[in-house]
Amino acid sequence: MLARPRLALSRDVAQAAYRLLAAALLCAMLAMLSDVFLTTSNIFNVLRQTSLLFLMASGLTLVILTAGLDLSVGANIGLSACLAATAIKGADSPMLGVATGIGCGALIGLANGILVTALRIPSFIATYGVMWMLAGMTYYYMAGDTIHGFPPGFRQLGSGYLLGVPMPVYVMLVFLLIGTLFAQRTTWGQQIYAIGANPVAARLSGVPVERRLILVYTVSGAMAGLASLIVLARINSAQGDIGEDLTLPAIAAVLVGGTSLFGGYGTVAGTLIGALILTLVLNGMNLLQINSSWQPLVTGVIILLAVWIDNRTRRIGE
Amino acid sequence: MKHLLISATAVLTMLFSGAALADGETIAVFTKNQTNPYFQAVRVGSETAAKSLGVKVIQYIPTKPDSIPEQLSQVEDVIVKKPDAIVFIPVDYKAMVPAVEKINAAGIPVVNITDRSAAGKFVAFVGADDYSIGLATARALLKAIGGKGNVIILEGVKGSLTNTDRVRGFNDALKESPNVKLLASQPANYQRLQALQVMENLMQSFPSIDGVLAANDPMAVGAIEALEGANRKARVIGINGSKEAVELIKAGKLLASGDFNGFIQGCVGTEIAVRSLRKQPTPNEVILKPIVIDSTNLTPYETPVEQRACPTLEQIVSN
Amino acid sequence: MSMPSLAQLPMSVARVPGVAIVLVVLSAIFALTSPGFASPANIANILTQSTILLLLALPMTVIIMTEGLDLSMGAVLTFASIVLAITVLASGSPVLGFFAALAVGSCFGLANGLLIAVLDIPPFITTLGTLGVAQGLSLLATDGQSVVGIPRSIENIYSGALAGIPLPVIIAAIAYCGTHALLYHTRFGTYVFALGGNREALKMAGISVRGVLIRAYVLGGLMAGFAALLMTARLNSAHPTAGIGMEFDAIAAVAVGGTSFERGNGWLLGTLLGVVAVGVLRNGLNLLAVRSSAQVACIGALVIIALFIDGLRAEP
Numbered sequence: 001m002l003a004r005p006r007l008a009l010s011r012d013v014a015q016a017a018y019r020l021l022a023a024a025l026l027c028a029m030l031a032m033l034s035d036v037f038l039t040t041s042n043i044f045n046v047l048r049q050t051s052l053l054f055l056m057a058s059g060l061t062l063v064i065l066t067a068g069l070d071l072s073v074g075a076n077i078g079l080s081a082c083l084a085a086t087a088i089k090g091a092d093s094p095m096l097g098v099a100t101g102i103g104c105g106a107l108i109g110l111a112n113g114i115l116v117t118a119l120r121i122p123s124f125i126a127t128y129g130v131m132w133m134l135a136g137m138t139y140y141y142m143a144g145d146t147i148h149g150f151p152p153g154f155r156q157l158g159s160g161y162l163l164g165v166p167m168p169v170y171v172m173l174v175f176l177l178i179g180t181l182f183a184q185r186t187t188w189g190q191q192i193y194a195i196g197a198n199p200v201a202a203r204l205s206g207v208p209v210e211r212r213l214i215l216v217y218t219v220s221g222a223m224a225g226l227a228s229l230i231v232l233a234r235i236n237s238a239q240g241d242i243g244e245d246l247t248l249p250a251i252a253a254v255l256v257g258g259t260s261l262f263g264g265y266g267t268v269a270g271t272l273i274g275a276l277i278l279t280l281v282l283n284g285m286n287l288l289q290i291n292s293s294w295q296p297l298v299t300g301v302i303i304l305l306a307v308w309i310d311n312r313t314r315r316i317g318e
Numbered sequence: 319m320k321h322l323l324i325s326a327t328a329v330l331t332m333l334f335s336g337a338a339l340a341d342g343e344t345i346a347v348f349t350k351n352q353t354n355p356y357f358q359a360v361r362v363g364s365e366t367a368a369k370s371l372g373v374k375v376i377q378y379i380p381t382k383p384d385s386i387p388e389q390l391s392q393v394e395d396v397i398v399k400k401p402d403a404i405v406f407i408p409v410d411y412k413a414m415v416p417a418v419e420k421i422n423a424a425g426i427p428v429v430n431i432t433d434r435s436a437a438g439k440f441v442a443f444v445g446a447d448d449y450s451i452g453l454a455t456a457r458a459l460l461k462a463i464g465g466k467g468n469v470i471i472l473e474g475v476k477g478s479l480t481n482t483d484r485v486r487g488f489n490d491a492l493k494e495s496p497n498v499k500l501l502a503s504q505p506a507n508y509q510r511l512q513a514l515q516v517m518e519n520l521m522q523s524f525p526s527i528d529g530v531l532a533a534n535d536p537m538a539v540g541a542i543e544a545l546e547g548a549n550r551k552a553r554v555i556g557i558n559g560s561k562e563a564v565e566l567i568k569a570g571k572l573l574a575s576g577d578f579n580g581f582i583q584g585c586v587g588t589e590i591a592v593r594s595l596r597k598q599p600t601p602n603e604v605i606l607k608p609i610v611i612d613s614t615n616l617t618p619y620e621t622p623v624e625q626r627a628c629p630t631l632e633q634i635v636s637n
Numbered sequence: 638m639s640m641p642s643l644a645q646l647p648m649s650v651a652r653v654p655g656v657a658i659v660l661v662v663l664s665a666i667f668a669l670t671s672p673g674f675a676s677p678a679n680i681a682n683i684l685t686q687s688t689i690l691l692l693l694a695l696p697m698t699v700i701i702m703t704e705g706l707d708l709s710m711g712a713v714l715t716f717a718s719i720v721l722a723i724t725v726l727a728s729g730s731p732v733l734g735f736f737a738a739l740a741v742g743s744c745f746g747l748a749n750g751l752l753i754a755v756l757d758i759p760p761f762i763t764t765l766g767t768l769g770v771a772q773g774l775s776l777l778a779t780d781g782q783s784v785v786g787i788p789r790s791i792e793n794i795y796s797g798a799l800a801g802i803p804l805p806v807i808i809a810a811i812a813y814c815g816t817h818a819l820l821y822h823t824r825f826g827t828y829v830f831a832l833g834g835n836r837e838a839l840k841m842a843g844i845s846v847r848g849v850l851i852r853a854y855v856l857g858g859l860m861a862g863f864a865a866l867l868m869t870a871r872l873n874s875a876h877p878t879a880g881i882g883m884e885f886d887a888i889a890a891v892a893v894g895g896t897s898f899e900r901g902n903g904w905l906l907g908t909l910l911g912v913v914a915v916g917v918l919r920n921g922l923n924l925l926a927v928r929s930s931a932q933v934a935c936i937g938a939l940v941i942i943a944l945f946i947d948g949l950r951a952e953p
Binding site for chain 3 (some may be wrong): 352376377378379380381382384385386387390391392394395396398399410412413415416436475476477478
Binding site (some may be wrong): 071115119120121122124125126128129130131132133134135136137139140248251252255260261262291293294295296297298299300301303304307308311 | 757758766928932937939941945948
C-alpha cells in the first residue's frame, strides 16, 4: 500500500488555504465593485460556468498528476459534442446522445493512452497530434454545418434546476466527490500519485504503470466527453469549432489549482478552486464592463500569481 | 519500415479525392474557416455555379481557422498551380493585401467577395452592404419594441470589417429612436457559447432588457438560450439568415435575421470569374440588397443551400 | 572545456532519424504526384514559408534541451511585430522599428528567464502567463485592428532576393549557423547540453544554472523579435492574431526533429528537418488540393508518425 508522504500534508493545507483565501478576496472585491455580484442569479451563473470548466479540467488533473499532459481536450469536446448531437437528433434519444458523447471521449482518451504507453510518444506531442487529427475529423464530419434544437429533457442537463440549484452544479459536485475519493482513497489513486512522483520507484513497487496511464488518459477523455454534453445542453446546438478555445483554460484551471506539472502533487478539489478563480475573474470583468481586450492579460497575471504563491507556500511546508 | 511506407503511400493516394483534373477552367476559391456555416454556404454557392457553368472549383481553407499567415501560404502555393481565376475572401481585409498583390503580379484574375479588401486589383467586388443590413435589421427590432425600451448590442470579432459596419448600422438605427436606451455593447467574437455567457452576465447588471441586437446568428442564438434559461423575454435579431435562424423565426423565438447571403455571393462571385475568363462583360461591383428575413418572408429561405439554384447575374443586378 | 561531441554521437550513428525518413518519403510522393512541386519556384516557396517557424524553432530547441518550454513565443512575436509597426509609423525609421522589436522580444525573454530561474516557477506556467500578457498587450495596442501604412522597404525584406536566393532564406540560414555555433562551439552550448538531464552535475561544477537558463530564454525572446521583422514584412502590416499558436508548431517541429523533452539531448539539424518537413507537407497538400479537413488530420498524423518511428529506434 503506497502512502503519500506525510510532509506534503502541511504544504497541502497551506496551498488550499491560500487559494480559498484568494477566491474569497476576489468575491469580496467584486461584491464591493458591483452591486449585482452577490445576487442569486449571478452566483448561479458563476457556479454554472465554473462547473463546465471544472468538468473539462477534472480528468486532465489526473493526467497531469502522472506528469503527463493532454492537449487534445478541446478537440475531444468538439468531436464528442458533434457526434453526440447527431445521436440525439437522429435517434431522438438523449440517452444515446449521452452514451455517444462519453463513449467518444473515452475512446479518444484511450487512443491517447495507447500512444503514450505502447508507442512511447511523449504526451505533449502525442496529444498535440491527436488534437489535429480530431479537428480534421470534426471539420470533415460537420462540413461547415450546424446541428441545433435538442429535446427539452436533454437541455435540462445544462439549463435546468433541481431544488432551485442549477443542474451543472450537481454534476460538478458529484464528480468532485468521485474524483477526490478516487484519488485519495483508492489504491489506484495512490498509484497514480506514485507514478507521477517517481515512475521508476512505482514500477519497482509493482505498480502496473502502463495500465494506470491508459486508465488516466481514458478517464480524461471521458470527462471531456461529459463536458461536451453540458456544452450541448447549454447552447442547444453543435458546430465544428465548439472545442477550439477550451484547452488552454482547462490546463490553466488545473495549474492555478495547485497541481504540479512535474506530477505527484495536486488535488481534484484544487482544480475546482482554480476553475472558480478563473471564472470569477471573467465574470467580474463582464460585470464591470471592462474592455474584453484585458482578459488575456489579467488571466495571464493570475496564473503567474497563483504559481508564485505556491512557491512561497512550498517553503512553508518544508 | 516497408509496411509503413506502403501504407503511407496508400493513405496519401486516397487523399487525392479532391484533385482529379477536369476539362474546363479551374477556379480557386478562398474562404476563412471550415466551421462557420456562412463560408460553407459560399462554398456551396461556388460549386453550384461551377456545375452549371462547366468549370471546376477547388476550395482553399486554412487549417488553423482565420489564420493570416496560412492563407498567405495557400495563395503562394496556389499561384504555382496557376488556376484560371480566383474567388477571394481575405481572412483580414488589410493584412491580406500582399497576397492580392502577388495574385495580381501573377496575372490571375481575381474576384473579391464578402470582405472588401483594402487594396489590390480585382475584376469585381461582390458583397452585401453590412452597414445597410445592420441598419435595416435593427430598425425591424426597434419597430417591434415600439420605439422605446432598453437594448443591448452583441458585437462580433473586433477588427473585422463586417462587424464594424454592422455595429455602425445598429448604432445609427438607435440614433433614430431617441426613446431607446443602449445599455451595453459587448463583443462575443461571433461565438455562441461566448454570447451565452456574456448575455448571462449582462442580465445580472440590467434587470430590464427589451431588445438584443446581435451581429450574427450564432450570437443571437446564444442570447436566446441565455434569456430562456433565466426565464426572461426580449426581442432578438441576428444577421446571416442561417438555417438555424430560419427555424427560430418560425418558432417565434427570433424576431428577424438580416440576410447576409453567402450562397448568393459564392454563386455570383464564381459567375463573374467565369464570365471574365470567357471575355463576357462583367460589372465592377455587385452589392446585394439588404433583406430582413422575418416571419413574413420565410419560405424561400427554408430550402437548404445545397438544393438551391444559383440566381443569374442578370437577376441579381437588375434588382 | 571539451566540446560536446559526445552528445552528438547518438545521432551520427547510422540509424536514420524518423524526421529524415518522413521528409524523404513526403518529398518523393509529392514530387511524383504533383507537377509543380519540384520546381525551383515552389521549393523557394517552401523554404521561404518555413523561415519564420525556423526562427522560433531554433531557440526552442535550446530551451527544450534545458528541460524547459516557451509557450509565449507566438504571442511575443505578435506583440513585437505590432511594436515594430507602430515605431516605424511614428518615427519613419525601419531600423528603429527593428531594434524596438528586438528590445520587446528580449524583455519578454528576460522576464521569462527571471521567473523561471530565480522565482523557480515551472516554464510551462510561466510562459503560459507571459503568453497572456503579450496577447493582452497586442489586443490593447491595436483594438483588434491591423496596423498598416508601413513603408515598402520593410516588405522587401520578405520578398527580396540576393543572387536568386530569397532574403528570408538567407536570414534563416544565418540564424541557423549562429545557433549552431552557439550550441556546439561555445561554453554556453556545453552548459545547455549538460543542463538537460544532469542539472546537479552542472551545479556541482560551480556553473550558474540560473545564468544558463536566463540566457536561453532571452535568446528565445530575441529570436521572436527577429522573426517579428519577417512577419511584418510578409504581411506588410501587423495584426494581433498573426503569430497565435506558432509556438506549438515550433515545439512540434523540435520534437519531430528528434530533440527529446526529458533527456535533454538536442539535435539542431533535426529541428531544421522538422520545420522543412512540416513546410513540405503543407505545401504538397495544397498543391494536390487535398480537402482542408484531411490536411488538418495529416498534420497530426505527421507528428505522430515521426515520433513513432523514433520510438521504434530508441533504446528500451
